[in-house]
Amino acid sequence: MSTTRFSEPPKKHLGQNFLHERTVIDRIVQAVNPKPGDQLVEIGPGQGAITFPLLDRHGRMTVIEFDRDLIAPLTEAARAHGELSVIHRDVLKVDFGELAHDAPEGRIRLVGNLPYNLSSPILFHALEHAPAISDMTFMLQKEVVERMAAGPGSKVYGRLSVMLQAYCTVTPLFTVPPGAFRPPPKVDSAVVRLVPRAADTVGIDDPATFARVVRDAFGQRRKTLRNALSQVCDAAAIEAAGIRPDARAEQVPVADFVRLANSLPR
Numbered sequence: 001m002s003t004t005r006f007s008e009p010p011k012k013h014l015g016q017n018f019l020h021e022r023t024v025i026d027r028i029v030q031a032v033n034p035k036p037g038d039q040l041v042e043i044g045p046g047q048g049a050i051t052f053p054l055l056d057r058h059g060r061m062t063v064i065e066f067d068r069d070l071i072a073p074l075t076e077a078a079r080a081h082g083e084l085s086v087i088h089r090d091v092l093k094v095d096f097g098e099l100a101h102d103a104p105e106g107r108i109r110l111v112g113n114l115p116y117n118l119s120s121p122i123l124f125h126a127l128e129h130a131p132a133i134s135d136m137t138f139m140l141q142k143e144v145v146e147r148m149a150a151g152p153g154s155k156v157y158g159r160l161s162v163m164l165q166a167y168c169t170v171t172p173l174f175t176v177p178p179g180a181f182r183p184p185p186k187v188d189s190a191v192v193r194l195v196p197r198a199a200d201t202v203g204i205d206d207p208a209t210f211a212r213v214v215r216d217a218f219g220q221r222r223k224t225l226r227n228a229l230s231q232v233c234d235a236a237a238i239e240a241a242g243i244r245p246d247a248r249a250e251q252v253p254v255a256d257f258v259r260l261a262n263s264l265p266r
């Protein structure tokens with residue numbers, strides 16, 4: 001067995017905070033709870049903290065890792081655990097739809113202790129492929145999970161909350177302290193489960209219009225909707241959708257954003 005395995009120091013620019021706390025790893029594996037036939041895909045396997053216990057349970061999975069220094073040691077170490085398919089690529093360039101082709105019902109299950117510097121882009125990338133994903137179990141900064149799950153009226157309710165909740169159910173599972181990682185991040189973390197809604201229940205007529213309404217509404221969150229959305233629609237359209245034009249985005253429920261976007265011309 002090679003002693004140089006995983007000898008590289010963690011790379012900060014790749015968000016490498018490796019999990020070492022056994023109880024946290026076990027809770028993640030339990031939360032995923034793979035069933036026969038599931039096609040598991042892990043984003044950022046790192047040194048295999050979650051990968052190997054999942055492989056021990058499930059026998060096979062796919063991982064997407066960007067750090068070239070981790071590919072060979074990961075592939076070698078995985079042999080003792082199961083059949084690992086390693087994709088050496090930036091996850092933002094991976095087409096989840098393609099990975100889902102061979103999966104049961106054409107959908108994969110995503111897992112990952114995500115690189116925190118990329119968590120929002122990865123979440124938005126996953127949303128673009130939501131029909132190819134049956135669920136996601138992700139470790140993120142606790143503060144990001146709070147934003148994802150927040151409702152109207154909360155200080156942290158924003159674009160991320162509305163976009164994610166429009167397409168998925170968002171369930172925070174448990175929090176994880178910095179000491180569970182090496183090196184420890186500066187912030188608390190949390191594990192969250194996202195389950196994409198069935199395409200026919202999302203109810204958004206045109207995803208691009210919806211995304212634009214939400215982006216503009218929260219782009220200037222101190223402004224009233226009438227002002228924040230002036231490039232998209234007028235006050236009459238906002239009122240016709242049943243929303244007060246002098247409301248601020250942070251007070252508007254997800255369903256109201258959907259109704260407003262659906263009422264606008266594409």
Ligand code: SAM
Binds near residue numbers: 014
């Ligand atoms: N899963 C491991 C664990 O829990 O110990 C590592 C988690 S670490 C927080 C994030 C991982 O994502 C690292 O292995 C890092 O190299 C990888 N990563 C960073 N940017 C990536 C990208 N754009 N695409 C794929 N993987 C990436």
